[in-house]
Amino acid sequence: MTPFHQLSATTLGGQSVSMVDYAGKVVLVVNTASHCGFTPQYGGLEALYAKYAAQGLVVLGFPCNQFGKQEPGSADDIAQTCHINYGVTFPIFEKVEVNGAAAHPVFRYLKNELPGVLGGRIMWNFTKFLIGRDGKPLKRFAPFTTPEKMEAAILAALDIRVFR
Numbered sequence: 001m002t003p004f005h006q007l008s009a010t011t012l013g014g015q016s017v018s019m020v021d022y023a024g025k026v027v028l029v030v031n032t033a034s035h036c037g038f039t040p041q042y043g044g045l046e047a048l049y050a051k052y053a054a055q056g057l058v059v060l061g062f063p064c065n066q067f068g069k070q071e072p073g074s075a076d077d078i079a080q081t082c083h084i085n086y087g088v089t090f091p092i093f094e095k096v097e098v099n100g101a102a103a104h105p106v107f108r109y110l111k112n113e114l115p116g117v118l119g120g121r122i123m124w125n126f127t128k129f130l131i132g133r134d135g136k137p138l139k140r141f142a143p144f145t146t147p148e149k150m151e152a153a154i155l156a157a158l159d160i161r162v163f164r
Contacts, residue, residue, distance in 0.1 A: 002135030007106050009062070009093045012075045017091070019106070019135075025058045026157040027131040028150075029110060031098045031122060032061045033070035034081035038126040042086035044147030048154060049090045055158050056133065059090040062106070064098050067124050071095060098122045114140040132157055 004027075005020040019027075028048070033039060042061075049059045063078050065071040071078065075094065082088035096104035099121050103111075110129045111120045114137050128141040130153055139153050155161075 003109055004106075004131055004135040004137070007109060009060075009096075009104065009106055012079050012092050012094055014094075017093075022058055022060075023135065024133050025056045026052075026133055026154065028057065028059045028154070029106060029129045029131065030059065030061050031064040031096075031107065031125055031127055032082075032092075033064060033067065033125040034073060034078055036068070036070040036125045038124075038143050039070075039081075040086075041126050041147055042082060042088055046086060046088050046090065048147050048151065052154060052158060052160075055160060057154060057158060061088070061090060061092040062098070062104065063092065063095045064125060065095060066097055066099060070125055098127075110137055110140075113137040116140050116142075130154065130157055 001020060005023050008016055008018045010016050030045060045059050049057060063071045078092065082092050098104065098107040111122065114129060124143040126143040128150065129137055130139045132138050138157055141150055
C-alpha cells in the first residue's frame with residue numbers, strides 16, 4: 001500500500017474516508033474555495049469527473065480558508081456552493097489547512113512528493129495534484145491551470161489514447 005492510500009480524510013458530512021478506497025483509481029486532489037476568482041473551476045472539475053469517472057477518475061475537493069479568507073463558510077455553506085451553484089457530484093471533504101503546522105496529512109504528503117515552485121508550499125486555492133492508479137503522485141498543477149488544460153495528463157494517467 002502506498003503512503004497516499006494510508007491516509008484518510010473526513011467528508012463535509014462528517015464521514016471518515018480512507019484513501020485506500022480510491023486504490024486503482026486516478027485521483028485529482030484539489031484545494032478549493034467558494035469565494036475565489038478560481039471558484040468557477042468547480043464546473044470544469046465536475047465536467048472532467050462526469051466524463052471520466054467510468055474510466056476510473058475521481059476528483060477530491062478539500063475546501064481551504066488559508067488564502068484571502070475565501071472559504072469562510074460552514075460545511076452547509078460549502079455544500080450549497082458546490083452542489084447548487086456548480087452541480088458538483090464528486091466528493092468534498094471538510095475544510096482543511098494546506099500549509100503550516102496544521103496542514104492536513106494529505107497535503108503534507110503531496111507537497112513533499114511534488115514540492116512545486118514555492119518549495120513545498122501551496123501558493124493559492126485550486127492547486128491540483130494528479131495521483132496515479134497505484135497511489136503515486138504524478139503531477140502538480142498551478143491554480144491558474146484550468147481543468148480543461150489538465151485533460152491530456154488525466155487521459156495519460158487513465159491510459160486512454162485519443163485518436164484524431
